[in-house]
Amino acid sequence: MLTERWNDVEGGFHPASAPDYLPVERLREVQLRRLRAVVTRAYDNVELFRSRMQERGLTPADIRTLEDIAQLPFTVKVDLRDTYPFGLFASPMSEIVRLHASSGTTGKPIVVAYTREDLNVWAEVMTRTFASCGLHRGDIVQNAFGYGLFTGGLGAHYGAEALGATVIPVSGGNTERQLMVMKDFNVSAVCATPSYFIHVIERALDLGLDLRELPLHTGIFGAEPWSEEMRQRIQEGAGIRAYDIYGLSEIIGPGVGSECEHQDGLHIFEDHFYPEIIDPETGAVLPDGEEGELVLTTLSKQAMPVIRYRTRDITRIITETCGCGRSLRRIRRVGRRSDDMFIIRGVNVFPSQVEAALLAVEGTLPHYQIILTRDHGLDQMAVEVEVTPEVFSDKVRALEDVRAELAKAIEQIIGIRVALRLVEPRTIARSEGKAKRVIDKRAI
Amino acid sequence: MKLQQLSVFLENRPGHLAEPLALLSREGINILSLSLADTSDFGILRMIVRDWERAAQVLKADDWVVKLTEVVAVDVEDRPGGLAEVLRAAGRAELKIEYMYAFSLRRNNRAALIFRFEEPDRAIDVLSAAGCHVIEAEELFAAVE
Numbered sequence A: 001m002l003t004e005r006w007n008d009v010e011g012g013f014h015p016a017s018a019p020d021y022l023p024v025e026r027l028r029e030v031q032l033r034r035l036r037a038v039v040t041r042a043y044d045n046v047e048l049f050r051s052r053m054q055e056r057g058l059t060p061a062d063i064r065t066l067e068d069i070a071q072l073p074f075t076v077k078v079d080l081r082d083t084y085p086f087g088l089f090a091s092p093m094s095e096i097v098r099l100h101a102s103s104g105t106t107g108k109p110i111v112v113a114y115t116r117e118d119l120n121v122w123a124e125v126m127t128r129t130f131a132s133c134g135l136h137r138g139d140i141v142q143n144a145f146g147y148g149l150f151t152g153g154l155g156a157h158y159g160a161e162a163l164g165a166t167v168i169p170v171s172g173g174n175t176e177r178q179l180m181v182m183k184d185f186n187v188s189a190v191c192a193t194p195s196y197f198i199h200v201i202e203r204a205l206d207l208g209l210d211l212r213e214l215p216l217h218t219g220i221f222g223a224e225p226w227s228e229e230m231r232q233r234i235q236e237g238a239g240i241r242a243y244d245i246y247g248l249s250e251i252i253g254p255g256v257g258s259e260c261e262h263q264d265g266l267h268i269f270e271d272h273f274y275p276e277i278i279d280p281e282t283g284a285v286l287p288d289g290e291e292g293e294l295v296l297t298t299l300s301k302q303a304m305p306v307i308r309y310r311t312r313d314i315t316r317i318i319t320e321t322c323g324c325g326r327s328l329r330r331i332r333r334v335g336r337r338s339d340d341m342f343i344i345r346g347v348n349v350f351p352s353q354v355e356a357a358l359l360a361v362e363g364t365l366p367h368y369q370i371i372l373t374r375d376h377g378l379d380q381m382a383v384e385v386e387v388t389p390e391v392f393s394d395k396v397r398a399l400e401d402v403r404a405e406l407a408k409a410i411e412q413i414i415g416i417r418v419a420l421r422l423v424e425p426r427t428i429a430r431s432e433g434k435a436k437r438v439i440d441k442r443a444i
Numbered sequence B: 001m002k003l004q005q006l007s008v009f010l011e012n013r014p015g016h017l018a019e020p021l022a023l024l025s026r027e028g029i030n031i032l033s034l035s036l037a038d039t040s041d042f043g044i045l046r047m048i049v050r051d052w053e054r055a056a057q058v059l060k061a062d063d064w065v066v067k068l069t070e071v072v073a074v075d076v077e078d079r080p081g082g083l084a085e086v087l088r089a090a091g092r093a094e095l096k097i098e099y100m101y102a103f104s105l106r107r108n109n110r111a112a113l114i115f116r117f118e119e120p121d122r123a124i125d126v127l128s129a130a131g132c133h134v135i136e137a138e139e140l141f142a143a144v145e
């Protein structure tokens, strides 16, 4: 019985988490009802969507079952750029209460909008995220996601407040202040990008502070792909449970999906965000269990409904039900994005492969950058790796060995010779705590 | 008997060496000796400073990767053939020398050598037994300051 678990002070169950446990048939009914409503809303209010429906000879009335979603046109990132800034809004500005924007790496950013009701839904899914990671009223949450145009900071903020936790809106950066707050305010949970938190652990060590001795017990990590090895490093280095959460600004921000206590895949809050896996080449929908590109449809968004958004994230839906009892389907953690993939000398390479190689060489933290250049028509790949105190030696030979070992580990995985350079710490640029993994300087 | 040597990782970029040195100088930390080992890609700056704990702290706070290593200072000009004698004693005992560099003792215009042995404790025993003059940290600092 749900009521037996209704105890948000002890953790385990928060009232907002009720939809996590909907019987599957009931969940599908909710999804179909919401899908029909959102398609109608987008058709009636968004010119781009309506014209694409009309090209296909479709009207909202053609959506009779959940499977009919496969007939709908995809939305891609370029659509959000082309309609900059407000072209995909389905609500008048008088009903829109918040705008966020992504910091685009090229050209214009992407603008996203929220009505009051959208913000309520966002707070709800973030509450469910935190509850799913074992947090509850009484937890003190240090929110190191960036506040501002980026959706991470405010998204996590309102979710943690709605949960009843105490939120410290510290935002990203200023590591020494982060550590002071963590220690002096008895922080029990932290939200951050995983690469930034690894930096926090390193700095704490430098300052002689052992995070494992603090009350901190949980970390909520997202906004960039990370690996199981990074999770182990964080869990051991800080003495916490590290959970992966998933989201993207185009859909809502953080709060699309979250791990539960089993840390085995991320439950998608699919009563609000409908997941599909497609073949990225053909666009065909793949059955649950097969790997492909994740496509998401916002089922309840008002201000900016996004239908069949191609996330570029490669994952698969886990078919087995989870031990936690949630009926929400899970996806495998996103290790790579089809966006990040690059082709060098005809070989497809994912940064996650480079990361796996770096991690295999003991003691190397994954602060690295891949630089692609073209020299006399031949593609060259260089990998810059920040030196850590663990691998640094006063002996030239020992450092040369580390360098050679790292280069060899990468070459063995991807099959291409790389120039590996050891660089000083914190020299690889990070924006909003995310490290940019690939710099492509090849002139096309 | 052992000295703490500070090593700092440097990228091999022009003028780059000046940065950590300027930082230590701003903090009023006097460098007694330094040597730079470099390759085409990177360098390792090795320094002897009296206040090595504070120096390490200052450098780490400014994001430099720092390592402390125990090294041994030997007065090789104590008598003729001093260096050969040290190397012979080390060779007989199969002491592995990772690297070495000179250290000038300003007070009496002499030179000591800094040795990075794989096993500094055993090296001190072996060299002392062979009659070599292993310089104490305080003695060394007194001779340069």
Ligand SMILES: [Zn+2]
Residues within 6 Å of the ligand: A259, A260, A261, A262, A267, A322, A323, A324, A325, A326
């Ligand atoms: Zn679960």
